[in-house]
Amino acid sequence: MTEALTQTAPSNGQPLLEVKNLRMYFPVTQGIVLQRRVGEVKAVDDISFSINQGETLGLVGESGCGKTTTGRCILQLTRPTAGQILFDGEDITKYNNEQLREVRKKIQVIFQDPYSSLNPRMTIGQIIGEGPHVHKITTSKQETESRVKELLALTGLPTDLHSRYPHELSGGQRQRVGIARALSMNPSFIVCDEAVSALDVSIQAQVINLLEELQEKFGLTYLFIAHDLSVVRHISDRVAVMYLGHIAELAASRTLYELPLHPYTQALLSAVPIPDPVVEAEREHVILGGEVPSPLNPPPGCVFHPRCPIATDICRSEVPVFEEKRQGHWVACHHALSERNLAAIEGGKGQAQ
């Protein structure tokens, strides 16, 4: 096991958030009256990473791999089974409710679904103004109102929107309201969970640009969760690739594309079509067989081995350690630096150019 690993993937600068050996196991029960515990879903199984002040870390992976669960643990919406979450150097998993209330102002979230995350009975002004009012960031009605107007302007929304209701807004506008609400608390860290995934591409680009502008303006730090690798790579400084509760690979965005050391990352990159028919005609498509196994009953050894083209005996029995194989480049694969793997990466490149 990788229990001994306490280092986290470093990069230059000061970490604002450090996740160490995080585990989140959900119990699976049977029976209605007398619930018996029959197993557990290892939604997140020993992951470690850090995010620097002002940085965007992308978190990608396929459905059910544990992205949202990771975000919810950081937000302390679920108490993790094990592991530490250091925010500004302090382990927030040890916080009491009073301390949590304080730190939650600093850690905000933007959800995927702008339709269901906004209370349909509240006006846009009430939705955005609620946090500052409750937490006494603003002290009078007028102050709250002017704060709301400021936030609407900041997120590119017309200020007369404050008296309207969510159903009267377009998807892109609702997502901006979600962003304005997150900003209302003057956070330093925002978890963006599929924040642009439901939007059409033209609107998606508007929201991505807005997130980038706000980051620059306020020095915000983002954990950007999404399944669209192109979007994640675009917005992130570094990217972590998750598979079945584990981090398979973590590297700078550019490195991840140019030198993907984990076979899963390679397959994921290859599966994403590039919007350019000339490039696509030249590219080699490595199609991964099979499907993601159930997290209720994950494969032994490396969780990726049943689908891995270069798996050997060791992969079927030993969990690979998530370690720094090259500078700033973390990989959990027994064969990351094997000749065969490096040749495969080179081969894929040759095809792509």
Added chain:
Amino acid sequence: MATLLEIQNLHTRFYTQGRVIKAVDGVSYGIDEGETLAVVGESGCGKSVTALSIMGLIPWPPGRITEGQVLYRGQDLLSMNAEQVRQIRGKEISMVFQEPMTSLNPVLTIERQLTETVESHVSLTKKAARQRAVEVLTQVGISDPERRLSQYPHQFSGGMRQRVMIAMALICNPNLILADEPTTALDVTIQAQILELMKELSKQYGAAMILITHNLGIVARYADRVNVMYAGRIIERSTAREIYGNPKHPYTLGLLNSVPRLDETVKKKLVPIEGQPPDLGADTPGCRFLPRCRLGDPQTCGGEFPPLIEVSPGHWSACFKFDQVGKVAS
């Protein structure tokens, strides 16, 4: 190549809450035997309604095809009687939907759902139909098909259900497959599996495919020709290489500038299309894209709707200023 299906001036409207939604507003396009044609555009632009119109699946109320023709090998599907249409739809033209759970019947076994189609269309015996079912399931990569036949949809994963949908679409040897966002709900590695499979099998069966999607990457990888739709109309049409390399409509260019590319080496700022797509129930004169267009001006573009014209051989654009697209700094 001979034209297989030709849609001419199709109009489909929905009458709801005292409003008329012009979901499809004069769409014309043809698809040749064996080719893969993409229809791309953002949510609500009328891609699905066009496909449903071809299949005769527009629910009345509230929807109705008010004008146009859908010629299949020269015969108008819209003016045929029910029996003639039944012979073609589902057999020669089949459809793969975005969400397989809405089109698979949850209380019927996979066998029933597969064989029902063949038995009704090609009058095979029960045994032959079952054999055919096993054959297509094998082709779509479902292992142990004999056992799988007795299972129900909920016993399949999302990716497997989509494979069953494809098997259902292939079972009668169609000439045309309408694939409406066939992989949008799936993970990318599964999406790649399914799309490769569809490409492979459509080639093997010699079937043409209309691939409806909003994903510009999928279009680039799989389509021969592309129709770009905006607000119920086709606004540009050409080969995939022309559309991506030399777009002649500001909306197409805007879409291409909006998507981040996986292979970008230096980070380029995205250039979004400002504003929102138009309300299809509003009757505004002129080009529907004008309010969001960086190129247009009310004088040129605010009068009549720009017709789709051939601006160079095989390349069509519905823009009065097509010759300036991509030329001025935008």
